[in-house]
Structures are given as C-alpha cells and as structure tokens.
Amino acid sequence: MFSFLLTFLLLKSTLINSQSLTTRVLDSVLQEHAFAPFLRHRVVTGVVYDANVGPELTGIKVSALRLRSGALSRKGYVGFKEFDIPVGVVVTPYVGRVVLVYQNMGNWSSVYYGLKGYVFLSPVVGLLAYNATFLSPEKSPEKLLELEVRAVEEPMVVKFGGLKVLRNGHMKNKKDAYFNCTLS
Numbered sequence: 288m289f290s291f292l293l294t295f296l297l298l299k300s301t302l303i304n305s306q307s308l309t310t311r312v313l314d315s316v317l318q319e320h321a322f323a324p325f326l327r328h329r330v331v332t333g334v335v336y337d338a339n340v341g342p343e344l345t346g347i348k349v350s351a352l353r354l355r356s357g358a359l360s361r362k363g364y365v366g367f368k369e370f371d372i373p374v375g376v377v378v379t380p381y382v383g384r385v386v387l388v389y390q391n392m393g394n395w396s397s398v399y400y401g402l403k404g405y406v407f408l409s410p411v412v413g414l415l416a417y418n419a420t421f422l423s424p425e426k427s428p429e430k431l432l433e434l435e436v437r438a439v440e441e442p443m444v445v446k447f448g449g450l451k452v453l454r455n456g457h458m459k460n461k462k463d464a465y466f467n468c469t470l471s
C-alpha cells in the first residue's frame with residue numbers, strides 16, 4: 288500500500304480490503320474540505336484549522352495543520368486533536384512542508400469502517416499527510432498524493448480519552464485509552 292497512514296480505533300489497513308474504494312474516495316473528499324482554509328487565505332504554520340465538511344457529511348470532522356517537515360521531525364507536535372506526534376517523525380518522499388489532515392469519522396465510523404459483530408466504542412480517527420510546499424491561495428490545488436509518515440524514534444500516541452463514546456450504556460468502566468503505534 289503506498290499511502291494511507293494511521294487510522295484508529297481500528298487500523299485502516301485491516302479494513303481497507305473490503306471498502307478500499309469508498310474509503311479512498313472519502314479520504315480524497317475530506318482532503319478537499321480540509322484544504323479549503325488554505326486556499327481562502329494565508330494560513331499560519333503550526334496552527335490547527337478546523338474545516339467544514341458540508342451538509343452531506345455532517346458528523347465527520349476534519350482539520351488541517353501545516354508544518355515544516357524539519358520542525359515536525361525535530362519537535363513533533365503535541366495535541367493535534369487526539370494525536371501526540373513524537374519527535375523523529377519522518378515523511379517520505381521528502382517535502383519541505385507538510386499538511387497533516389486529521390479525520391474524525393464520528394457517527395459515520397461504522398458506515399465507512401464497520402465490521403460485522405463489532406460495536407465502535409469511539410469514532411475512527413485518522414491522520415494523513417500531504418505535500419504542502421506550494422499550497423497557497425495563489426496556487427490551485429492538485430490532487431495530492433498522500434505521503435508516508437513514519438515514527439522512527441518514539442511511538443505516535445492517540446488519546447482516546449478525548450473521544451466521545453458513540454453508544455451510551457455499554458461500558459460501565461470507561462477508561463481513557465492510550466494507543467501507541469509505531470509504523471514502519
């Protein structure tokens with residue numbers, strides 16, 4: 288697989304077989320929404336921009352964050368929504384600036400990532416990376432390919448404590464979950 292990155296609660300990689308087309312198309316639609324603020328005005332590096340997904344996808348949240356890849360690697364980024372990005376993250380192929388797109392599938396999680404017999408305790412969230420080098424109001428966006436992101440030193444941490452439980456009543460002992468993942 289050339290491009291998709293992290294998606295939790297369930298790993299997208301295990302799910303992508305059956306629904307690859309729809310989820311790939313959805314990623315691309317969400318990418319467009321996430322990039323919209325970048326095309327309307329100049330955005331500030333390091334600031335999280337929440338995007339509007341439009342009425343047909345109400346319930347899904349997307350946000351974008353532009354970083355210099357050198358800074359991303361040196362400093363990481365704590366608190367991009369539920370993600371704590373550690374130092375030592377490498378984006379390939381190399382780009383000078385990267386846009387990280389956060390997806391929270393909300394009440395659509397089971398629509399796009401549903402598995403028979405399983406109940407989602409939290410929404411599926413994902414993080415994808417794109418080339419941001421010339422993404423600006425002056426340059427029209429091309430359909431950008433996703434970049435590969437690797438946490439080579441410390442694991443990526445996802446704090447599920449901040450995610451809303453989708454169905455009430457099933458869990459008596461709710462606990463904050465921390466999911467560490469090293470991708471290679």
Ligand SMILES: *[C@@H]1O[C@H](CO)[C@@H](O)[C@H](O)[C@H]1NC(C)=O
Nearest residue numbers: 379380381382418419420421
């Ligand atoms: C990133 O975008 C710039 C500007 O469009 C392009 O010149 C460069 O080749 C791209 N890099 C990659 C790895 O796609």
Ligand SMILES: *[C@@H]1O[C@H](CO)[C@@H](O)[C@H](O)[C@H]1NC(C)=O
Nearest residue numbers: 344345346347393394395398
């Ligand atoms: C998710 O919730 C919103 C309202 O908050 C609703 O408009 C939308 O249709 C719901 N989507 C699904 C797939 O249930």
Ligand SMILES: *[C@@H]1O[C@H](CO)[C@@H](O)[C@H](O)[C@H]1NC(C)=O
Nearest residue numbers: 373441442443444465466467
């Ligand atoms: C997850 O990562 C955090 C921060 O690096 C660490 O404190 C914690 O012990 C790790 N948890 C597990 C289960 O590996």
